[in-house]
Amino acid sequence: MTYFPAVLLFALFASTVFGITQRETPRGMIRYGIYCFVLFVGSAIVLSWVMFFIAR
Amino acid sequence: MATEENKNGAPGSGPQSDAKAPSQPAAQQGFIYLPLIAGWLVPGAGHFLLGKWVRGSLLAASALGMFVTGLAMQGKLYTSVHDILDILCMAGDLGNGLLYFFSRVAGWGAEQVQTTVGDWGARFIVVAGLLNVIAAVDAHNLRTGRKS
Numbered sequence: 440m441t442y443f444p445a446v447l448l449f450a451l452f453a454s455t456v457f458g459i460t461q462r463e464t465p466r467g468m469i470r471y472g473i474y475c476f477v478l479f480v481g482s483a484i485v486l487s488w489v490m491f492f493i494a495r
Numbered sequence: 496m497a498t499e500e501n502k503n504g505a506p507g508s509g510p511q512s513d514a515k516a517p518s519q520p521a522a523q524q525g526f527i528y529l530p531l532i533a534g535w536l537v538p539g540a541g542h543f544l545l546g547k548w549v550r551g552s553l554l555a556a557s558a559l560g561m562f563v564t565g566l567a568m569q570g571k572l573y574t575s576v577h578d579i580l581d582i583l584c585m586a587g588d589l590g591n592g593l594l595y596f597f598s599r600v601a602g603w604g605a606e607q608v609q610t611t612v613g614d615w616g617a618r619f620i621v622v623a624g625l626l627n628v629i630a631a632v633d634a635h636n637l638r639t640g641r642k643s
Contacts, residue, residue: 440568445615448564449622452557456626459550460633463643 450479530638534631536592541634554630561623562594570616572604584617590624 458472534541539555542548572595573585588595598604608614636642 440612449619452561453622453626455553455557456629459554460629
Protein backbone atom coordinates (compact mmCIF):
# COMPACT_ATOMS: atom_id res chain seq x y z
CA MET A 440 0.00 0.00 0.00
CA THR A 441 1.30 3.42 -0.89
CA TYR A 442 0.96 6.56 1.15
CA PHE A 443 -2.05 8.15 -0.55
CA PRO A 444 -4.44 5.16 -0.32
CA ALA A 445 -3.46 4.88 3.34
CA VAL A 446 -4.35 8.55 3.83
CA LEU A 447 -7.70 8.05 2.09
CA LEU A 448 -8.57 5.01 4.24
CA PHE A 449 -7.51 6.74 7.43
CA ALA A 450 -9.52 9.84 6.55
CA LEU A 451 -12.59 7.77 5.62
CA PHE A 452 -12.68 5.77 8.86
CA ALA A 453 -11.82 8.67 11.16
CA SER A 454 -14.24 11.13 9.56
CA THR A 455 -17.07 8.56 9.74
CA VAL A 456 -16.59 8.23 13.50
CA PHE A 457 -16.16 11.99 13.99
CA GLY A 458 -19.28 12.75 11.97
CA ILE A 459 -21.50 10.31 13.87
CA THR A 460 -20.23 11.16 17.34
CA GLN A 461 -19.87 14.93 17.10
CA ARG A 462 -23.24 15.87 15.61
CA GLU A 463 -26.84 15.04 16.53
CA THR A 464 -28.83 15.10 13.28
CA PRO A 465 -28.17 12.80 10.29
CA ARG A 466 -27.74 15.83 8.02
CA GLY A 467 -25.23 17.38 10.45
CA MET A 468 -23.37 14.07 10.71
CA ILE A 469 -22.96 13.79 6.94
CA ARG A 470 -21.87 17.41 6.55
CA TYR A 471 -19.36 17.21 9.40
CA GLY A 472 -18.06 13.84 8.17
CA ILE A 473 -17.42 15.27 4.71
CA TYR A 474 -15.83 18.38 6.26
CA CYS A 475 -13.44 16.21 8.33
CA PHE A 476 -12.61 14.02 5.33
CA VAL A 477 -11.73 17.03 3.17
CA LEU A 478 -9.63 18.50 5.98
CA PHE A 479 -7.73 15.23 6.52
CA VAL A 480 -6.96 14.69 2.85
CA GLY A 481 -6.42 18.37 2.07
CA SER A 482 -3.99 18.90 4.94
CA ALA A 483 -2.05 15.76 3.93
CA ILE A 484 -1.69 17.08 0.36
CA VAL A 485 -0.69 20.57 1.50
CA LEU A 486 1.84 19.26 4.04
CA SER A 487 3.26 16.89 1.42
CA TRP A 488 3.92 19.80 -0.95
CA VAL A 489 5.43 21.84 1.90
CA MET A 490 7.82 18.99 2.72
CA PHE A 491 8.62 18.58 -0.98
CA PHE A 492 9.77 22.20 -1.24
CA ILE A 493 11.62 22.07 2.08
CA ALA A 494 13.55 19.00 0.93
CA ARG A 495 14.68 20.61 -2.33
CA MET B 496 -40.01 23.16 36.33
CA ALA B 497 -43.79 23.22 36.67
CA THR B 498 -44.10 20.56 33.99
CA GLU B 499 -41.57 18.37 35.78
CA GLU B 500 -43.42 18.77 39.07
CA ASN B 501 -46.71 17.84 37.45
CA LYS B 502 -45.16 14.70 35.99
CA ASN B 503 -43.95 13.72 39.42
CA GLY B 504 -47.38 14.09 40.96
CA ALA B 505 -47.05 17.55 42.49
CA PRO B 506 -50.04 18.95 44.43
CA GLY B 507 -52.96 19.55 42.12
CA SER B 508 -51.82 17.19 39.41
CA GLY B 509 -54.08 14.25 40.36
CA PRO B 510 -53.82 10.55 39.54
CA GLN B 511 -54.48 11.10 35.81
CA SER B 512 -51.13 12.89 35.40
CA ASP B 513 -49.20 9.91 36.74
CA ALA B 514 -50.94 7.62 34.31
CA LYS B 515 -49.98 9.88 31.39
CA ALA B 516 -46.28 10.19 32.39
CA PRO B 517 -44.10 8.71 29.62
CA SER B 518 -42.53 5.40 30.60
CA GLN B 519 -38.80 4.88 30.05
CA PRO B 520 -37.97 2.95 26.87
CA ALA B 521 -36.48 -0.48 27.39
CA ALA B 522 -33.09 0.69 26.08
CA GLN B 523 -32.89 3.33 28.82
CA GLN B 524 -33.34 0.85 31.66
CA GLY B 525 -30.75 -1.27 33.44
CA PHE B 526 -27.07 -0.69 34.18
CA ILE B 527 -26.20 2.81 33.02
CA TYR B 528 -22.61 1.95 32.00
CA LEU B 529 -23.57 -1.12 29.96
CA PRO B 530 -23.49 0.67 26.53
CA LEU B 531 -20.10 2.20 27.44
CA ILE B 532 -18.56 -1.14 28.42
CA ALA B 533 -20.21 -3.09 25.59
CA GLY B 534 -19.12 -0.43 23.08
CA TRP B 535 -15.54 -0.68 24.30
CA LEU B 536 -15.43 -4.48 24.25
CA VAL B 537 -17.16 -4.90 20.86
CA PRO B 538 -17.13 -2.00 18.35
CA GLY B 539 -20.66 -0.70 17.78
CA ALA B 540 -22.26 -2.87 20.48
CA GLY B 541 -23.11 0.13 22.67
CA HIS B 542 -25.19 1.68 19.90
CA PHE B 543 -26.78 -1.69 19.05
CA LEU B 544 -27.94 -2.00 22.68
CA LEU B 545 -29.64 1.38 22.35
CA GLY B 546 -31.33 0.44 19.07
CA LYS B 547 -29.14 2.76 16.96
CA TRP B 548 -28.49 0.15 14.28
CA VAL B 549 -27.24 2.36 11.43
CA ARG B 550 -24.90 4.42 13.61
CA GLY B 551 -23.64 1.27 15.32
CA SER B 552 -22.99 -0.46 12.01
CA LEU B 553 -21.06 2.49 10.61
CA LEU B 554 -19.01 2.87 13.79
CA ALA B 555 -18.28 -0.86 13.91
CA ALA B 556 -17.28 -0.88 10.23
CA SER B 557 -14.96 2.08 10.80
CA ALA B 558 -13.23 0.71 13.90
CA LEU B 559 -13.00 -2.82 12.50
CA GLY B 560 -11.86 -1.56 9.11
CA MET B 561 -9.11 0.53 10.65
CA PHE B 562 -7.99 -2.35 12.87
CA VAL B 563 -7.97 -4.94 10.09
CA THR B 564 -6.20 -2.54 7.72
CA GLY B 565 -3.56 -2.01 10.40
CA LEU B 566 -3.04 -5.75 10.81
CA ALA B 567 -2.93 -6.22 7.03
CA MET B 568 -0.18 -3.60 6.87
CA GLN B 569 1.88 -5.74 9.30
CA GLY B 570 1.27 -3.30 12.10
CA LYS B 571 2.58 -4.04 15.56
CA LEU B 572 0.36 -4.89 18.52
CA TYR B 573 1.93 -3.37 21.61
CA THR B 574 2.39 -6.13 24.18
CA SER B 575 5.09 -4.68 26.42
CA VAL B 576 6.05 -1.13 27.23
CA HIS B 577 9.51 0.37 27.49
CA ASP B 578 8.96 4.13 27.44
CA ILE B 579 6.20 6.73 27.67
CA LEU B 580 5.37 6.56 23.95
CA ASP B 581 4.92 2.79 24.19
CA ILE B 582 2.57 3.27 27.14
CA LEU B 583 0.46 5.73 25.13
CA CYS B 584 0.38 3.41 22.12
CA MET B 585 -0.61 0.44 24.28
CA ALA B 586 -3.39 2.52 25.86
CA GLY B 587 -4.63 3.21 22.33
CA ASP B 588 -4.42 -0.49 21.45
CA LEU B 589 -6.41 -1.41 24.56
CA GLY B 590 -9.22 0.79 23.26
CA ASN B 591 -9.96 -1.96 20.74
CA GLY B 592 -11.36 -4.09 23.56
CA LEU B 593 -11.82 -7.78 22.78
CA LEU B 594 -10.29 -7.31 19.31
CA TYR B 595 -6.95 -6.52 20.96
CA PHE B 596 -7.02 -9.46 23.35
CA PHE B 597 -8.23 -11.88 20.68
CA SER B 598 -5.52 -10.71 18.28
CA ARG B 599 -2.87 -11.16 20.95
CA VAL B 600 -4.04 -14.69 21.70
CA ALA B 601 -4.17 -15.50 17.98
CA GLY B 602 -0.68 -14.11 17.49
CA TRP B 603 -1.71 -11.55 14.88
CA GLY B 604 0.28 -8.42 14.21
CA ALA B 605 4.01 -8.02 13.76
CA GLU B 606 6.48 -8.53 16.61
CA GLN B 607 8.49 -5.54 15.48
CA VAL B 608 7.95 -2.76 12.98
CA GLN B 609 10.30 -3.49 10.10
CA THR B 610 8.87 -1.48 7.21
CA THR B 611 7.41 1.98 6.74
CA VAL B 612 4.03 0.46 5.92
CA GLY B 613 4.24 -1.57 9.13
CA ASP B 614 4.76 1.65 11.07
CA TRP B 615 1.59 3.11 9.49
CA GLY B 616 -0.19 -0.15 10.37
CA ALA B 617 0.76 0.20 14.03
CA ARG B 618 -0.67 3.75 13.99
CA PHE B 619 -3.85 2.48 12.32
CA ILE B 620 -4.33 -0.05 15.14
CA VAL B 621 -3.75 2.59 17.83
CA VAL B 622 -6.15 5.05 16.18
CA ALA B 623 -8.76 2.28 15.73
CA GLY B 624 -8.71 1.86 19.51
CA LEU B 625 -9.05 5.60 20.09
CA LEU B 626 -11.97 5.83 17.64
CA ASN B 627 -13.62 2.89 19.40
CA VAL B 628 -13.33 4.71 22.74
CA ILE B 629 -14.94 7.82 21.19
CA ALA B 630 -17.79 5.64 19.88
CA ALA B 631 -18.25 3.98 23.29
CA VAL B 632 -18.41 7.37 25.03
CA ASP B 633 -20.98 8.47 22.42
CA ALA B 634 -23.10 5.41 23.31
CA HIS B 635 -22.82 6.40 26.97
CA ASN B 636 -23.95 9.94 26.16
CA LEU B 637 -26.96 8.55 24.29
CA ARG B 638 -27.75 6.32 27.26
CA THR B 639 -27.60 9.19 29.78
CA GLY B 640 -29.58 11.52 27.52
CA ARG B 641 -26.78 14.06 26.94
CA LYS B 642 -27.18 13.37 23.24
CA SER B 643 -30.25 12.38 21.26
